[in-house]
Amino acid sequence: MMAGEHHSDRSGTGKVVNITSTILMTFFGMWRLIVRFRINPRLGWSDYWIVLALLSAEIGHGWALASLYSGEGRLDVDINIEIKARVRFLTFIGGAFNTYAVGFAKLSICAYLLGLNFSHIYRRFVYSSIMIILICNFTLPMMSHWVSCRPVQASWDVRIKSPDCWPVTFKTTVAYIQGGSNVVTDLLYAAAPIIYLRRIHLSRYTKWGVRLVFLMALFGTAVSIAKIYQFGYLLLKVKTDTVYHTVTTTALSVSENSLCIIVACLPPLRRTFDDLLKKVLPRRVLQSIGALNSRPGYDLPTIYTTKINSDGEHSHNIPSDKDYVEGIHGRIICRSPKSVACEERVAAVFGKSRGKYCAIRGRG
Known part of the structure; x- marks a missing residue:
C-alpha cells in the first residue's frame, strides 16, 4: 500500500453492533433472572436455558469482537494470510457459540410455552419445535463445526494441505437449514399463543399485552431472513475481500442471538412492563386501553x-x-x-x- 493511501475498514460498524447487542442482551437477561429469582429462588427450566443462552452468547460475542479487532472488516490489500487465518478462526468459534446460544434461547421459550399447557395439540406444536431445535440448532451445526473436517483446523485455515473434509455443500446446506428453522420456530412462537388467546376470555388489555410480547419474535425472524440472504451472497458472489464482507454476516449473527434471548426474556417480564406502563401513562390512556381493569x-x-x-x-x-x-x-x-x-x-x-x-x- 502506498504511503498515505487509505482503504476502507468496516470493523467499526461491527464493533458498534456487537457491543450494543451484548449490552441489551445482558440487561434483559439479568433483569429477567432477577425478577424470576425474587418470585422463586429455585427458578425454572426456562430460566436455566436462558442462563446457558447468555453464557454461550457472551462467549460468541467475545470471539466475534476479537475478530473485529484482529482484522475482520479490512480489505485483502491490508492484511496477510496469517491475519486471514486468525480472523477465520475467531469468526468460526464465535459463530459456533452464537448458533448454540440461539438454540438455548429457543429451548427457554419452549419451556415457558409448555407451562401454559392449553391443550394436547398445543403441546405437540411445542414438542415439534423442540425436535427442530435439537436437530437444526445443535446436531447438524455441531457436525458441521467439529466433525466435517479432519483436522478440525481445516475448517478455518486454508493453509492446511490435503485436509479430509466433507463436501462444501454439507456446510452450506446446514447453514440454510439452521437459518430456515429459526424462521419456522419464530413464526410458531408468534402464532401459537396468539391463536390460543382467541379461545380465552381475558381482558382486551391483557390479551394485547401477551400478543405483543410474542410478536416480538418476528424481529428475530427478519434478522434470520437477512442472514440467510447475506450468507448466500457471501457464498456465491464474493470471491475477494472475504473478511471485509463477513462483517455483515457476523453482525447479523450477533443481532440474531441477542434478539432471540431478549424475546425469550420478555414473557416473564410482561407483568413488570405492565406495572411500569401504569406508572408512566396518563390515566385516560390507561382507561381507553382497558389497563385499569387488570389486576395488580x-x-x-x-x-x-x-x-x-x-x-x-x-x-x-x-x-x-x-x-x-x-x-x-x-x-x-x-x-x-x-x-x-x-x-x-x-x-x-x-x-x-x-x-x-x-x-x-x-x-x-
Missing part, C-alpha cells in the same frame, strides 16, 4: 375467563371444569375449581405487605 401483579387475581364450551376442533382437549386466569405474576394458567388452595405468602421482596394468595394447582 402481586395479589390474588380474579378469574377473567369463563369455561371453554365451544365446539372448536381442540375443545375436547381441554377439560370442561377448567378455567383460564392470569396468574399473580402475569402467566396465563389453568384453574380447576376442585383444586384451589389458599396459602400464606410473604411479598416483602416486592415492597408489599404480608398477605394471602391462592395458589392455582390445576391438574393440566
Whole structure:
C-alpha cells in the first residue's frame, strides 16, 4: 500500500453492533433472572436455558469482537494470510457459540410455552419445535463445526494441505437449514399463543399485552431472513475481500442471538412492563386501553375467563371444569375449581405487605 493511501475498514460498524447487542442482551437477561429469582429462588427450566443462552452468547460475542479487532472488516490489500487465518478462526468459534446460544434461547421459550399447557395439540406444536431445535440448532451445526473436517483446523485455515473434509455443500446446506428453522420456530412462537388467546376470555388489555410480547419474535425472524440472504451472497458472489464482507454476516449473527434471548426474556417480564406502563401513562390512556381493569401483579387475581364450551376442533382437549386466569405474576394458567388452595405468602421482596394468595394447582 502506498504511503498515505487509505482503504476502507468496516470493523467499526461491527464493533458498534456487537457491543450494543451484548449490552441489551445482558440487561434483559439479568433483569429477567432477577425478577424470576425474587418470585422463586429455585427458578425454572426456562430460566436455566436462558442462563446457558447468555453464557454461550457472551462467549460468541467475545470471539466475534476479537475478530473485529484482529482484522475482520479490512480489505485483502491490508492484511496477510496469517491475519486471514486468525480472523477465520475467531469468526468460526464465535459463530459456533452464537448458533448454540440461539438454540438455548429457543429451548427457554419452549419451556415457558409448555407451562401454559392449553391443550394436547398445543403441546405437540411445542414438542415439534423442540425436535427442530435439537436437530437444526445443535446436531447438524455441531457436525458441521467439529466433525466435517479432519483436522478440525481445516475448517478455518486454508493453509492446511490435503485436509479430509466433507463436501462444501454439507456446510452450506446446514447453514440454510439452521437459518430456515429459526424462521419456522419464530413464526410458531408468534402464532401459537396468539391463536390460543382467541379461545380465552381475558381482558382486551391483557390479551394485547401477551400478543405483543410474542410478536416480538418476528424481529428475530427478519434478522434470520437477512442472514440467510447475506450468507448466500457471501457464498456465491464474493470471491475477494472475504473478511471485509463477513462483517455483515457476523453482525447479523450477533443481532440474531441477542434478539432471540431478549424475546425469550420478555414473557416473564410482561407483568413488570405492565406495572411500569401504569406508572408512566396518563390515566385516560390507561382507561381507553382497558389497563385499569387488570389486576395488580402481586395479589390474588380474579378469574377473567369463563369455561371453554365451544365446539372448536381442540375443545375436547381441554377439560370442561377448567378455567383460564392470569396468574399473580402475569402467566396465563389453568384453574380447576376442585383444586384451589389458599396459602400464606410473604411479598416483602416486592415492597408489599404480608398477605394471602391462592395458589392455582390445576391438574393440566
